[in-house]
Amino acid sequence: MSDQIYEETSPGRDYYIQEDKHELYKELQESEDSPFTEAELNEIFIFAVAYGSRKAGRTPIDGSGRALFNRGALNDQTLWLIRSIAVAEERTTDVLIDRKQVKEIAEEYANGGITEIHNKVFGPGDPLVELSDDVIELAQEQNSG
Amino acid sequence: MGKQGPQQLMSRLEIRSLTLENYRQYAGENEIKLQTEGDKSVNVIQGENGAGKSNILNAITLCLYGKESHIDETKDNELESYPYVNRKVLDKVGDNETAEGRIEITLGEDEPEYIFSRSFKTVKLNGGGFSSTHSELQLKEKRGGDWKSVEHVSTRLNQILPVHVHQYFLFDGERLDEFFGEGYKERVRDGLLDVSHIELLENGIGHLRSFADDFEKELSDVGDAAERKRNRYEKAKEKVNNLEQDLEQTKTNIEETKDNIAEIDEKLQDSADPEVRKKQQRREYLTERLDDIRSDIEEVRKEASRELVKAGPPLYAVKSLEYTLSELRELSEQGKLPPKIQDTFIEELLEKGECICGEELTEDHREHLLSLQQEMSTVVENNLEGKMAIPGIQQDGQEDVEKLIEKRQKLAELEEKERQKNKELNEISEQLKAHDIPEDVDVQKQEKLRSEFEDQLEDLQEQKGKLEVRIEQAEEDRDDKKKAFNEEVSKEEKNAEVLKKIQFIESSQDELESMKDDIVSSVRKEIQTKMEEYFNEIIWKEEDYTVSLTDEYQVRVEGPRNDNKIGSLSAGERQVLAFSFLAALTSVSGFNAPLVIDTPLGRISSTPKRRLAQNLPQYIDDTQMTFLMTDEEYTDEVRVNMKPHVSNEYKLNFADEVTEVIPYE
Amino acid sequence: MEREDVNELILQKVDEIDDDQVRNFVEDVLRFERAELDKQQPHYKNDFGDYLQRYIDDWESKDHNN
Numbered sequence: 006m007s008d009q010i011y012e013e014t015s016p017g018r019d020y021y022i023q024e025d026k027h028e029l030y031k032e033l034q035e036s037e038d039s040p041f042t043e044a045e046l047n048e049i050f051i052f053a054v055a056y057g058s059r060k061a062g063r064t065p066i067d068g069s070g071r072a073l074f075n076r077g078a079l080n081d082q083t084l085w086l087i088r089s090i091a092v093a094e095e096r097t098t099d100v101l102i103d104r105k106q107v108k109e110i111a112e113e114y115a116n117g118g119i120t121e122i123h124n125k126v127f128g129p130g131d132p133l134v135e136l137s138d139d140v141i142e143l144a145q146e147q148n149s150g
Numbered sequence: 151m152g153k154q155g156p157q158q159l160m161s162r163l164e165i166r167s168l169t170l171e172n173y174r175q176y177a178g179e180n181e182i183k184l185q186t187e188g189d190k191s192v193n194v195i196q197g198e199n200g201a202g203k204s205n206i207l208n209a210i211t212l213c214l215y216g217k218e219s220h221i222d223e224t225k226d227n228e229l230e231s232y233p234y235v236n237r238k239v240l241d242k243v244g245d246n247e248t249a250e251g252r253i254e255i256t257l258g259e260d261e262p263e264y265i266f267s268r269s270f271k272t273v274k275l276n277g278g279g280f281s282s283t284h285s286e287l288q289l290k291e292k293r294g295g296d297w298k299s300v301e302h303v304s305t306r307l308n309q310i311l312p313v314h315v316h317q318y319f320l321f322d323g324e325r326l327d328e329f330f331g332e333g334y335k336e337r338v339r340d341g342l343l344d345v346s347h348i349e350l351l352e353n354g355i356g357h358l359r360s361f362a363d364d365f366e367k368e369l370s371d372v373g374d375a376a377e378r379k380r381n382r383y384e385k386a387k388e389k390v391n392n393l394e395q396d397l398e399q400t401k402t403n404i405e406e407t408k409d410n411i412a413e414i415d416e417k418l419q420d421s422a423d424p425e426v427r428k429k430q431q432r433r434e435y436l437t438e439r440l441d442d443i444r445s446d447i448e449e450v451r452k453e454a455s456r457e458l459v460k461a462g463p464p465l466y467a468v469k470s471l472e473y474t475l476s477e478l479r480e481l482s483e484q485g486k487l488p489p490k491i492q493d494t495f496i497e498e499l500l501e502k503g504e505c506i507c508g509e510e511l512t513e514d515h516r517e518h519l520l521s522l523q524q525e526m527s528t529v530v531e532n533n534l535e536g537k538m539a540i541p542g543i544q545q546d547g548q549e550d551v552e553k554l555i556e557k558r559q560k561l562a563e564l565e566e567k568e569r570q571k572n573k574e575l576n577e578i579s580e581q582l583k584a585h586d587i588p589e590d591v592d593v594q595k596q597e598k599l600r601s602e603f604e605d606q607l608e609d610l611q612e613q614k615g616k617l618e619v620r621i622e623q624a625e626e627d628r629d630d631k632k633k634a635f636n637e638e639v640s641k642e643e644k645n646a647e648v649l650k651k652i653q654f655i656e657s658s659q660d661e662l663e664s665m666k667d668d669i670v671s672s673v674r675k676e677i678q679t680k681m682e683e684y685f686n687e688i689i690w691k692e693e694d695y696t697v698s699l700t701d702e703y704q705v706r707v708e709g710p711r712n713d714n715k716i717g718s719l720s721a722g723e724r725q726v727l728a729f730s731f732l733a734a735l736t737s738v739s740g741f742n743a744p745l746v747i748d749t750p751l752g753r754i755s756s757t758p759k760r761r762l763a764q765n766l767p768q769y770i771d772d773t774q775m776t777f778l779m780t781d782e783e784y785t786d787e788v789r790v791n792m793k794p795h796v797s798n799e800y801k802l803n804f805a806d807e808v809t810e811v812i813p814y815e
Numbered sequence: 816m817e818r819e820d821v822n823e824l825i826l827q828k829v830d831e832i833d834d835d836q837v838r839n840f841v842e843d844v845l846r847f848e849r850a851e852l853d854k855q856q857p858h859y860k861n862d863f864g865d866y867l868q869r870y871i872d873d874w875e876s877k878d879h880n881n
Contacts, residue, residue, distance in 0.1 A: 305852075308852060346822075346824070347821075347822040347824075347825060349852075350821065350822070350825065350845060350848045350849055350852070351825070351845075353848045353852075354841075354844050354845055354848050357844075357848070357857075357859045357863065358844065358863075361859070361860060361863050364860065650871065650874070650876060651867060651871055653876045654836070654837070654840070654867070654870075654871055654874055654876070655867070657834065657837050657876075658837050658840050658841050658844065661832050661837060661838075661841055662841065662844075665825065665828040665829070668828055669824055669825065669828060672824070673824065
């Protein structure tokens with residue numbers, strides 16, 4: 006249990022990304038070679054949050070940011086995914102009360118994650134194969150571990 | 151002409167008569183009456199191929215469109231030496247003299263309304279060859295009881311049966327099963343675009359674009375800044391145009407290369423060596439299957455991507471989820487809740503009315519505790535929810551991963567099939583390149599050439615892909631420069647009006663673009679529906695088939711025994727499928743024109759022939775159909791089954807280089 | 816037989832256009848295109864200019880972001 010005291014805060018309704026990374030989201034949605042062509046922006050965001058929490062790091066948003074979607078786009082399951090990432094980050098469930106920080110943690114992981122995903126998709130290799138191999142391996146680890 | 155409703159059974163546009171004067175096998179004047187009555191919408195002309203059966207179709211297309219659609223592979227392959235005018239007639243003229251003939255088609259609904267005619271002549275050359283020419287199409291139209299010559303004949307014809315649509319009404323049944331052979335997707339797409347009248351929209355869009363461009367030139371500048379921006383914009387526009395031209399050229403080159411390959415394929419098919427012919431056939435089969443497999447691969451990749459997007463987050467976050475779940479469970483067991491005050495403890499305080507320190511609770515205190523409690527309740531609820539939600543996420547994640555694994559396996563199988571087929575294709579090519587048995591066709595040389603063309607094709611297609619990407623980028627750049635220019639220019643008041651016009655035109659252009667997309671999509675769906683309807687009605691099987699037409703123009707036929715790709719249908723089934731497609735096109739096209747089909751039952755074996763003969767006339771009951779059939783097709787059984795629908799029956803008697811058209815019985 | 820008109824499917828889509836002036840203009844343009852369908856180089860600018868004049872004064876542009 007950490008010693009940090011969390012204050013109750015209200016997050017805004019919108020989820021923000023770094024202004025100049027909006028292009029990355031668009032390219033992932035529009036490029037033929039991308040596995041994300043049928044995904045909504047909020048789905049790509051969540052993917053980036055999770056991916057970032059594993060493969061990148063928290064990258065604070067540079068500048069004022071740009072709203073990508075609002076809370077209404079997320080369902081309970083997705084919210085709990087975001088919350089879990091915050092809890093694991095801070096190593097305590099206390100952080101849940103600081104809803105602003107929970108959102109910020111997600112946004113910062115997404116910020117790092119989206120760049121990595123973009124590099125993966127537009128770099129060499131088949132992104133569908135590589136990413137799905139990744140995910141399948143994680144599942145197998147979990148089952149055997 | 152909109153589509154005729156079912157109530158107007160009597161009024162269909164028909165070929166009332168066809169007159170052949172000295173055309174090929176038909177010496178003298180031969181008038182063939184073809185008008186039908188009521189339910190009997192069918193005409194049958196029976197004859198063998200050499201007897202001039204296919205030339206009846208050729209006569210119609212020659213008359214209307216100046217081209218014969220079906221060239222007989224007779225000994226006289228050179229068009230010059232295969233004269234239009236009948237041989238017997240030509241015998242009677244001397245060297246350097248001409249003989250003439252004509253073809254006349256009378257069309258109308260309840261009475262004659264149009265007479266299309268075209269004359270032709272053949273010159274007998276010194277030394278024994280012939281040279282044929284034909285004249286312009288003429289048209290007389292009946293108006294108010296009088297026959298009047300029409301000036302703009304092709305415009306009128308285009309309103310009845312446009313050039314690019316006619317191939318769906320006047321066609322050779324034997325080529326039907328070729329229709330769904332290699333490269334069918336382009337044919338399907340072209341057919342679809344043809345009947346969608348898309349060119350109307352495309353013309354409109356093109357014209358509007360250049361109309362707007364004119365206005366842009368009218369914008370007067372506000373000095374150097376604007377002029378510079380105009381220049382940049384103009385350059386950006388030019389870049390887009392140049393790239394588009396390059397793309398068009400590349401597409402043309404691709405088509406040419408494909409044609410070159412097709413030409414070589416035909417030559418190889420004609421090889422004297424049966425081994426060569428077999429390999430070529432096998433190659434064509436493999437290529438078709440490859441096409442299907444590639445479409446499947448695309449589809450499965452899309453499916454796998456969907457699963458990846460779903461499965462990714464819970465798996466990448468697997469540790470976070472596990473950690474959080476265990477934390478929540480622990481807290482729950484310990485009865486502890488964040489942030490450090492227990493809900494029950496607050497409850498007690500409230501009941502007691504005193505604070506921890508023992509002092510009495512003031513109103514403020516009470517309110518504060520109550521709000522804490524409420525908040526705690528929310529947090530409790532939330533946390534309980536988390537305890538239940540997280541396992542749900544993990545579970546769904548696992549299921550999605552399983553589906554993902556499934557898709558990946560399917561993908562691997564398909565890719566293996568693809569590899570195998572490619573391998574075999576390469577082997578065939580190598581074998582043919584090593585073929586050195588001398589014969590008419592220089593197999594080795596042709597195959598090497600073919601390989602080169604294949605390589606060229608690959609390069610061209612890569613080039614096409616790159617150009618498409620560059621065009622997209624160039625368009626974005628152009629739009630940016632345009633915006634900058636407009637901003638600069640709108641500072642000048644008198645430009646406001648011109649800018650408004652440009653905006654208006656562009657809004658209209660946008661509407662046309664989106665209409666185009668919508669229409670192509672809805673036409674595709676309608677054709678799919680009709681195709682499925684017709685296929686199931688005509689096909690002789692008891693089971694129900696699902697026919698689908700994807701937005702990449704792939705056609706799939708699925709029966710209860712599952713996946714029936716086009717490649718695995720029998721020749722007869724493919725013929726019926728092609729027929730269904732063409733019938734769907736004609737139905738959707740809104741053109742209610744007569745059908746003329748040469749050898750409609752050609753490839754179909756006997757049992758299904760009966761059902762086909764029975765069903766064909768019924769489902770296209772508001773269209774006149776003229777069938778040109780061989781003796782093998784028009785068996786007694788077929789004749790009996792068709793009888794209720796037949797208005798006119800003729801036989802072609804060919805003797806001594808002349809064909810006579812004789813009514814049955 | 817009457818003069819050919821623009822395909823019904825297209826006319827239906829035209830009806831769905833919200834903006835009155837744009838809709839009428841588009842209809843005029845399409846009717847023109849249908850009539851001139853087989854001409855190689857129809858002289859459209861004059862006619863389009865006329866059509867434009869009919870509607871432009873009443874038209875109000877919405878804010879376009881492109």
